[in-house]
Amino acid sequence: MCKEDNSSINKLAKLKANLNESNYTVVFTGAGMSTEAGLPDFRSASTGMWNDINPLELASTQALKQNRQAFIDFYRYRVDGLRQCKPHAGHYILADWESKKMIKSIITQNVDGFHHTAGNSQVSELHGTLRTCHCNHCGERYPIDRFMSEDLTCECGGFIRPSVVLFGESLPADAFDQAELEAQKADLFIVMGSSLTVSPANLFPMIAKQHGAKLVIINMDETELDHEADLVINAWKIGSLLEELSQ
Ligand code: ZN
Numbered sequence: 379m380c381k382e383d384n385s386s387i388n389k390l391a392k393l394k395a396n397l398n399e400s401n402y403t404v405v406f407t408g409a410g411m412s413t414e415a416g417l418p419d420f421r422s423a424s425t426g427m428w429n430d431i432n433p434l435e436l437a438s439t440q441a442l443k444q445n446r447q448a449f450i451d452f453y454r455y456r457v458d459g460l461r462q463c464k465p466h467a468g469h470y471i472l473a474d475w476e477s478k479k480m481i482k483s484i485i486t487q488n489v490d491g492f493h494h495t496a497g498n499s500q501v502s503e504l505h506g507t508l509r510t511c512h513c514n515h516c517g518e519r520y521p522i523d524r525f526m527s528e529d530l531t532c533e534c535g536g537f538i539r540p541s542v543v544l545f546g547e548s549l550p551a552d553a554f555d556q557a558e559l560e561a562q563k564a565d566l567f568i569v570m571g572s573s574l575t576v577s578p579a580n581l582f583p584m585i586a587k588q589h590g591a592k593l594v595i596i597n598m599d600e601t602e603l604d605h606e607a608d609l610v611i612n613a614w615k616i617g618s619l620l621e622e623l624s625q
Pocket of ligand 1 (some may be wrong): 401
């Protein structure tokens with residue numbers, strides 16, 4: 379799927395120029411950003427992450443209600459997996475860029491919390507997060523350690539669950555609104571490691587574009603919005619590309 383290498387160098391130079399010219403850069407990250415940190419993409423069947431059970435069935439409101447122990451086991455397994463991984467160089471470069479005001483914010487589809495771990499503070503977590511858990515009844519929030527403990531019952535009697543968006547739930551309104559605002563304000567919108575197939579998250583690049591932003595897509599494979607992009611880079615891993623860019 380790689381484009382020819384000689385044009386990659388030109389593309390990198392163009393992206394550098396775009397970054398330097400931009401006054402409001404917003405970065406959008408997807409699964410490709412996390413898989414580089416060693417995290418399996420749980421949607422990918424080939425990774426065989428959860429034995430024989432389809433993870434799509436466990437990451438659902440239906441499983442939360444009707445198959446609770448498997449739901450709990452699945453998410454404890456995912457949190458354990460996260461604890462064995464760390465942000466990669468690319469995450470830290472994005473944190474450095476935020477501190478240098480080269481980027482304004484990140485919109486992410488990832489729930490690993492690695493942008494926060496790396497040091498970014500302006501992050502819209504569209505699909506929620508595994509950094510925290512909350513009561514499914516009253517909404518009281520707890521650190522994720524609570525979910526890893528024996529006691530999953532809130533003071534109100536409700537069930538304490540991870541703060542990720544499950545299939546059957548809508549995206550968190552605060553993160554969604556924040557992301558929409560950021561996409562509207564952006565003059566440069568850079569997608570990193572998302573195939574842009576998950577709706578409604580894939581709307582944000584188009585919102586940015588419609589509000590006049592340049593759209594850059596960096597992904598291993600082609601995406602559904604490549605034809606809308608001002609620049610498409612699919613030759614490098616994101617971490618390596620960010621390292622090249624920051625040199
Ligand atoms: Zn509660």
